[in-house]
Amino acid sequence: MCGIIARIGHGDATETLLSGLENLEYRGYDSAGIAVQNGSGVKVHKTSGEVADLKATLDTRPSGNIGIGHTRWSTHGPPTDENAHPHTDTAGDVAVVHNGVIDNYDELRAQLQSQGHEFHSDTDTEVIPHLIDEYRQDSASTEQAIRKAIDTLEGSYAIAALVDGEERVYAARKGSPLVLGLDDDEWFLASDVPAFLDYTDQVIYLEDGDLVVLEPDSYRITDLGGTPVERPVDTVDWDPDDAGKGEYDHYMEKEIHSQPTALANTIEGRIENGTVSFDDLEPGKFADIDTVQFVACGTSYHAAMYAGQQLRTAGLQTAVIRASEYETSAGPIDESTLVIAVTQSGETADTLDAVRTAASHDAQTLAVTNVVGSTAAREADTAIYIRAGPEVGVAATKTYSSQAVTLTLLTQRLAADVPEATPVDDSEELLETLEDFPQHVETVLETSQARLLAREFMNSTSYFFIGNGLSHSVALEGALKFKEITYEHAEGFASGELKHGPLALVTEKSPLFAVSTGDADEKTKTNAIEAQSRGAPIVAVGPATSPLVDVADAHLSVPDTHPVWAGLLANVQLQLVSYHAATLLERSIDKPRNLAKSVTVE
Numbered sequence: 001m002c003g004i005i006a007r008i009g010h011g012d013a014t015e016t017l018l019s020g021l022e023n024l025e026y027r028g029y030d031s032a033g034i035a036v037q038n039g040s041g042v043k044v045h046k047t048s049g050e051v052a053d054l055k056a057t058l059d060t061r062p063s064g065n066i067g068i069g070h071t072r073w074s075t076h077g078p079p080t081d082e083n084a085h086p087h088t089d090t091a092g093d094v095a096v097v098h099n100g101v102i103d104n105y106d107e108l109r110a111q112l113q114s115q116g117h118e119f120h121s122d123t124d125t126e127v128i129p130h131l132i133d134e135y136r137q138d139s140a141s142t143e144q145a146i147r148k149a150i151d152t153l154e155g156s157y158a159i160a161a162l163v164d165g166e167e168r169v170y171a172a173r174k175g176s177p178l179v180l181g182l183d184d185d186e187w188f189l190a191s192d193v194p195a196f197l198d199y200t201d202q203v204i205y206l207e208d209g210d211l212v213v214l215e216p217d218s219y220r221i222t223d224l225g226g227t228p229v230e231r232p233v234d235t236v237d238w239d240p241d242d243a244g245k246g247e248y249d250h251y252m253e254k255e256i257h258s259q260p261t262a263l264a265n266t267i268e269g270r271i272e273n274g275t276v277s278f279d280d281l282e283p284g285k286f287a288d289i290d291t292v293q294f295v296a297c298g299t300s301y302h303a304a305m306y307a308g309q310q311l312r313t314a315g316l317q318t319a320v321i322r323a324s325e326y327e328t329s330a331g332p333i334d335e336s337t338l339v340i341a342v343t344q345s346g347e348t349a350d351t352l353d354a355v356r357t358a359a360s361h362d363a364q365t366l367a368v369t370n371v372v373g374s375t376a377a378r379e380a381d382t383a384i385y386i387r388a389g390p391e392v393g394v395a396a397t398k399t400y401s402s403q404a405v406t407l408t409l410l411t412q413r414l415a416a417d418v419p420e421a422t423p424v425d426d427s428e429e430l431l432e433t434l435e436d437f438p439q440h441v442e443t444v445l446e447t448s449q450a451r452l453l454a455r456e457f458m459n460s461t462s463y464f465f466i467g468n469g470l471s472h473s474v475a476l477e478g479a480l481k482f483k484e485i486t487y488e489h490a491e492g493f494a495s496g497e498l499k500h501g502p503l504a505l506v507t508e509k510s511p512l513f514a515v516s517t518g519d520a521d522e523k524t525k526t527n528a529i530e531a532q533s534r535g536a537p538i539v540a541v542g543p544a545t546s547p548l549v550d551v552a553d554a555h556l557s558v559p560d561t562h563p564v565w566a567g568l569l570a571n572v573q574l575q576l577v578s579y580h581a582a583t584l585l586e587r588s589i590d591k592p593r594n595l596a597k598s599v600t601v602e
């Protein structure tokens, strides 16, 4: 959570910092701030609220060629002006932005206060500029003081710091992401690439323990002992247009509508002569695996469930485990266990913890992620990318679709590798029909009646989503998306579970979305009728051929195709229902309350 940015070069930094922060707001939007160094002191501007609120407070833009910025998701202290970053030392000479959590801040704060340092916020971050200031008093250089300060910190951090009178930005990371962007005449540091993608696609993914010193014409990376380290320069293949809203009102709307393109990228080059191939997964790689465990959170967990269902059908011993429960629920893990971490951002703390636990038991680990160079991609034994392009809206949409498709292909690869598996009968048809899938998504987007239905059910008290087999996880995802951006009560269930409790909540004011894949829908039909006879309006979401359509009060239709793709098309319809319901309710679509996209705390 929290996004940080820094910029140093020859022109003015402020506009770059502000636009960069806007592209990082998916990481948190409780408060925003910048500090600019312009030769006459460090100037800090910060406020509670969003970057737009920060801009509104700046009558004239502060000018300076060096700056740092922050957008916050609160952990220590409420979202007030005082708790907004950057934080400074007592004299205001050192300014720091921070993403992460400093575990020993209580004792450091007490010690610094006893040495005369004045604190003005509730944050853990504020100890950092004071520590730097304290150590500067008896260090040969600021760089040395920063090394000492970092050495004193326990916890996780990506930090960037400015010091009055110095034409430099100092930065370091441990456990929180930090990327260096290299343009011709300016350097950037940020929590994520979209912060500076308008300016450069040349990046260095920094590693834990790296300390960076940026000057207008040079940069240096060293380890904490001061020894220079070499890091490769990568080219990011994301299009800068991917980072903006384009013609759409919201990022979420844009991202839902960009799914045909994103999916075409996901699929490209991965099916050759009727078989699945991934660049980094040579055939036979998984031959010695006997158990597969998926670990993930939220929407990624639902994508993992979708794949887990298919892998079980292929006869593989499979578990899909919520990453936050992994430590207590994983069961036996050894070198014949493959642990697949599904994480769009590659930075989710719970998922990273699960990967580390798995690795400590010698399991093989594989990250399925959207972000090249992310922590999950670097820490897992192997990474494969879903290639969805940057997703800014907090509610995951295109990344879910790309994850589910990538994982479905991976399932085919695993079934081919593992001797105990029985490749699914209709594998050929599955791969053949995938070719038309992006076009089918386009058809759903063009023909969907989701807005009409969202309007019709606007005054409901609860929204239920059911499905069985493959469509169970689609129902769970539909409910998650709905509650996340509408703030209305929504629940997803395995169809058969409805009668074991939830039916008590069903009334004529609780529409029920029944998801179908066109396969094994009879159970869902029976359970939908049970809800309907208690007054609930039923919406069938799936192919016209589904028996559910005969009994439903309304139908959100998807093209007839293989059940695996039909389930994902039904999900696109549900994304649209959530989006339209939330816009009709005038909710904050891209920045739902209390949430952030990249959840880097446990």
Ligand code: F6R
Pocket (backbone or CB within 6 Å): 297, 298, 299, 300, 301, 342, 343, 344, 345, 346, 347, 348, 351, 394, 395, 396, 397, 481, 484, 597, 598, 599
């Ligand atoms: C919901 C949503 C979250 C994420 C979850 C995991 O729309 O986006 O539930 O799916 O926080 O995030 P990643 O995939 O980055 O690990």
